[in-house]
Amino acid sequence: MTPSLSVLDLVPVRTGQSSAEAMAASLALAARADDLGFTRYWFAEHHNMPAVASTTPPVLIAAAAMRTTRIRVGSGGVMLPNHSPLIVAEQFAALEALAPGRIDLGIGRAPGSDPVITQLLRRSGTTSDVDQFPDHIRDIRALVGGDGATLTFTSGGTYDLHATPAATGDPEVWLLGSSDYSAQLAAASGLPYVFANHFSGQGLEHALALYRGQYQPSEAHPEPRTFVTANAVVAPTAEEAWDRALPQVRMMARLRSGRPLVALETVEQAREAESVDNLGAPFADWARSSWFIGTPADAASSLRDFAAKHQVDEVMISPVAGSYADEPMDSANGRAQTLELLAAALA
Template identity: 55%
Template sequence: MSSLSLSVLDLVPVRTDQATADSVAATLALARTADELGYRRYWLAEHHNMPAVAATNPPVLVGLVASATERIRVGSGGVMLPNHAPLVVAEQFALLEAAHPGRIDLGIGRAPGTDPVTSFALRHGAGGVTDEAVSRFPEYVDNVLAMMEPAGVGLTVGGRTHELRATPAARSVPTIWLLGSSDYSARLAAEKGMPYVFAHHFSGSGTAEALELYRSGFRPSPELAEPRTFLTVNAVVAESAEEAERLALPNLLMMVALRTGAPLGPQLLVEEAEKALVEGSVPDAHRALMDAMRSRWVVGDPASARAGLEELAATYAVDEVMVHPVAAAHVGTDPARSPAREETLRLLAG
């Protein structure tokens, strides 16, 4: 694995045996593990109103994780920009960069990360994440880029130009990435000369096409001379392939429920998931979906998992893979830890 850099994506999962405080504590322990093992970066997602995900506020989580670690880059994977005013995002991450210079990444996405009702509430009832907000995404990206510059921008109101800065005296800016799972984001990142990440862990299809669009259409920018990209992948690693499959089951069941519109709840423990499977929680019609999702994950013992990551990196010509460790927990696990997720990182790091 010496030629392949590894990073971590974290949604701050909430299990049936956890309160939110426990899941945050488990994330901090996982981040410290990644830091100690030499992982390159640790990104935190944005999702809202989901019973199994506590990653509702990336800037808050980035600050917590950056303060709990020493070396690793910490960032958002990503901030869903249509949910927020660009100035607010620029202010948050300018301040994080000031507190942790050279260690902050700002990943930006276009999806709402939630249901329409919650999107409406996020925007104070002002229409939710409307088609207009999504259509103005390129403009919002430009605004964040400009506002993040130490010199700031000029905002013209009432015929007068006012200076606007995200923070009074910036000395550096975070690295700003564009995230996506579609051709749209690949083209936009190429056009703006920004680094780009395809959400392979979520989509699993169209990865090669999106990366080719990005690379072939890339226009150099003052910040980036050539394309820069990596991909994400769901991973579960254990000492045996059999145990890895058991640890993967709860997250697989949750993803099937999400994709089929079934009721969602906290992430099941391994034994709860096995019981649910025996009792027929997954209809036969959905088994093919579960198998298809599983086929895109890296699940297995250390040797096979590392080989799987190397194959992914070679297939898509990247030198970095961001691992989303989706290993569940057994009954009786300390609620404030996620030992199987930590073990996934340890075993992959060798």
């Protein structure tokens, strides 16, 4: 089985790169993914991180939609407790009107940052209550549709509410997560589900089994629907692939060990620093075993096996290839190379 391919983008920012350059590189990558026949291109939501410029998925989705013609574009995902459900519904109803039939609304319930940022983002009051997450999902699904939603007041009377005045289509809603909770909620809601394997890697098989086993059919989705995410770095040689993977391995080591975060190192910086502090060593074996790192043939073979093992017909890769110091700041040569080589190997 050869799965279809999609892309998850965190809009990485490397040493010396501006946010403008990082976004230009990611938008060029989205256009390249469109040309290569990828299924969808999603932007993550993370806040106040030196190496991540993907803070506002709806803005990036709109920009990517205007630079592409075929590929689905969406969020991977909007962290709903940070936002009012009505605002999310309005944003994605507008995006659906801008790019009809091409918008995915991936929703998660994690904060996407540290406790300080979480408090700043959640000043909206009760709309940010994590316990209301299932209710907010239902609200958004109703609001983005053509029929809208109806509020019933305790004092009597009703109030009609629409995310956009005259919708002709809905964004497709996906639930995202890395826990049993998200899998069970997606199953109970009759929604498509994605496990965040690129970040966690733990509990994937159990979550998919829960989702498929407990799935309650819905009108829009009579059967369970899921795909899996994974990190990937593909290059002409295994040596180059590992070189380009090292900056991200070291970044993951910083995240997991609580060290201060920095802009993504260049390949040269990562190699030099690793020879001194050996920061990435504890995570190297994990990356080699759970990421797709290597030549096109090796990565494609591993990806096919991965898809077959988890019974999915789509894999969303996060192309985490780092850059060499002399590569242009407004491009992502290593990430583009990963998409190009992998797409060709799976053709």
